[in-house]
Amino acid sequence: MKLFKLMAATAAAAILLATPAFAQTRIALVVKSLGNGFFDAAAKGAEEAAKEIGDIELIYTGPTTATAEAQIEVVNSLIAQQVDAIAISANDPDALVPVLQRAQQRGIKVISWDSGVAPEGRSIHLNPSDIGLIGETIIKLAADYLPEGGDVAILSAASTATNQNAWIEAAKAVIPEKFPNINLVATVYGDDDSVKSTEEARGLIAAYPDLKAIIAPTTVGVVAAAQVVTDQNLIGKVNVTGLALPSEFKQFIDNGASQAVALWNPIDLGYSAVYLAKALVDGQEAAPGATFSIGKVGEVTLDDTNSAAMAAPFQFDKSNIEEFSKIY
C-alpha cells in the first residue's frame, strides 16, 4: 500500500535525521525563528564556542514563525530530550516563563540572550551591550576620526524612543570627561522614518556649516544621513556614524561617507551564550555580582537582576564590512 511506503520512508528519514546524542553536554541554542541571518550568525559563534570548550553537542533550533506558542513547542521537545542547558532568544518575555520554569524544575539550566525572559524563567540574561557602553561607543566612533575635535550632531529616532534617549543621555554624560574637544551642537529626531530623517539631516548640514560628524544611533537615520552626505558631495567633510546594519550600510563605508559604524555582533553573542550555559552546567552559581568567563570575548559580571552586558557594540569599517554585510 502506498501509505505504508510513505510511512516507511518517513521512518527511515526520521532515523537518518536523528543524530547520535552521546556528547557529554547538550546545549540548545533556541532562536526566535529560523532562516534569519542574525541568528544563523549567532549559531556560527555558538558552534565555535562548542568546539573550543569541547565535548559539547550544540542543538541549534527554533520555530518557523516567530511566535511564543511555537517556541514553547520547541522548548517542550527539548525538555523531553533532557538537554543540559537551553539558551534562548525569546519571542515574548512573559509567555515563555511557565515552560522555562518547568525546564528548570527538571534540572535544565536556562539562560536568555538577545531578547530576554523575565528573571523567574532563567538564571542569566545576556544583553549584547548596555546603555553606558553604547553611549560611549557612538561618541567614540565620531571622535576616533576627529583628532582635532569639532562640532557633531545627533540624528535620533523618535523623541519618545526609550532606548535612543537613554543612549544619548549616556553619550552626553561621557563627553566632558573622555572626549573634551567634541562639541555636541544639536540633537534632532527623524522618527525612524526615511523621509523625515533625510530632512533633518539636510537641516543639520544647513544650520551648522562647521559640522564634522552626524551620529545616528538608529539604523534608519544612519542610512538617511549617509545618503544626504553622499548626495550633497560632502564625503570627506561630514562623517556619518552610529548604529547600522552592515548589509544596509556597506555602500556608505565603501564610498567614504562613513568611516565606521557599530552594532551588536551576533557571532560573539552566540559564542558567549554557550560559554555561560556551559558554566552553569558545570555548577557555577548565577547570583548578583558573580563573574563569568566568556572565552575570547572576555568576562561578564551579573547585575541585580542576573543580567550581564557582553561588550561595547562591535565596530564595522572598511576592513570587515564586506564579511559582516553578508551575515546581517
Next chain:
Amino acid sequence: MTDTTATGRHLPDRLDNPVKSAVLSWESLLVLVALAIFIANSFASPYFLNEWSLSDMTFNFTEKALIALAMALVIITGEIDLSVASIIALASTMMGLALQVGADTPMLVAVGIGVGILCGAFNGFLITGLKLPSIVVTIGTMSLFRGVAYIVLGDQSFKGYPASFSWFGQGYVFWVISFELVLFLVCALIFYVVLHHTNFGRRVFAIGNNATAARFSGVRVDRIKFVLFCLTGLMSGLAAVLLTARLGSTRPSIAEGFELEAVTMVVLGGVSILGGSGTIIGVVLAALIMGLVTFGLGLLNVPGIVMSIFIGSLLIVVIALPILFRMWRQRKA
C-alpha cells in the same frame, strides 16, 4: 470516506458489509497513519516513549483541536470561520483587562468565554443577518478583533494571573493527564453526540449538502448557522482561557496562525471543505496526528521549516489519496 452525498445517491452502498465499509473508512486510514507515526517516533527518538513526553505532546494540539471541533461543524455547513485566532487574542486581552480591575478566577473564565461568544455572535449576525459570505466576514473580523487587542495593549502585556487560573493551562487532573486534555476529550464526546446522534447534527449535514433543499424541508438554516458561529466563538473563548493560563500572560500577538492549523485539522480529519460530510472522530484523530508529527519531529530537532513542509505534504497526500483511489476504482469498474 463516509460521504453522505454518495450514500444518498447510490442507495445500494447502504447494503455494503458494515465491517468492510468501516475498514475502508477515512477514520481507519487515520488510525493507521497515527499508529505508523507513533511507531516511527518510538524508533526515531529514545525520549518519545516517556509518560511526561507524551503528556507534553498533548499541549501542542489541545487548544487548536478544541476550536477544530466547532470549526468542523461550521465547515460541514459549507461555511468557514477564519477569525478564531483573533477571537482568542481579543478574549485574552479582555481577560487581562478584567484582571486589572480585580476579577477573580471564575470571573476571568466567564469573561474569556463570554467575549468569545459575543465575537462569534457578531460573525454570525453579519453572515446570517446581512447575508455576507462567511469567508469575507471572518477575514474582516480576523483583522478587527486582533486590531482591538493591539489598540488596548500596544507593545505591552498583561501578566500576573492568579495561580488558580494558571491551573487551567498548566494543571494536571491526575498523574500526567492534563486538564486541557481532559477538557478536550469531554468536548469531543459532546460534539460527537451532537453531530452524529441528534436532529441538530442531521440538520447541519443537510445544510451542507443543499442549503436550499434544507430550507424547503423546514430547517431553519440561518438560525443553525448563527448558533454554529456562536459555538466557534465559545470554543475560541475556551481556548483563550487555556492558552492564557498556559502562557501566564497576554500579548496581542497571542495564538497567531491558529486559524490555519485548526482548518488543517478539520480537513485532515476528512471533513469535506465543500461541506456536507465529515466526522468528529476524524477530526480528533487528525489533531492527534498533528501533535504526534510536530512533537516527533521536534524531538529530532528537525527545523520548523521542514516540519511545515512535512505537514503540508501530509495534508496534500491524505486529501489526494481517496480521490486517486476513487479514480482507480472507477477505471477498474
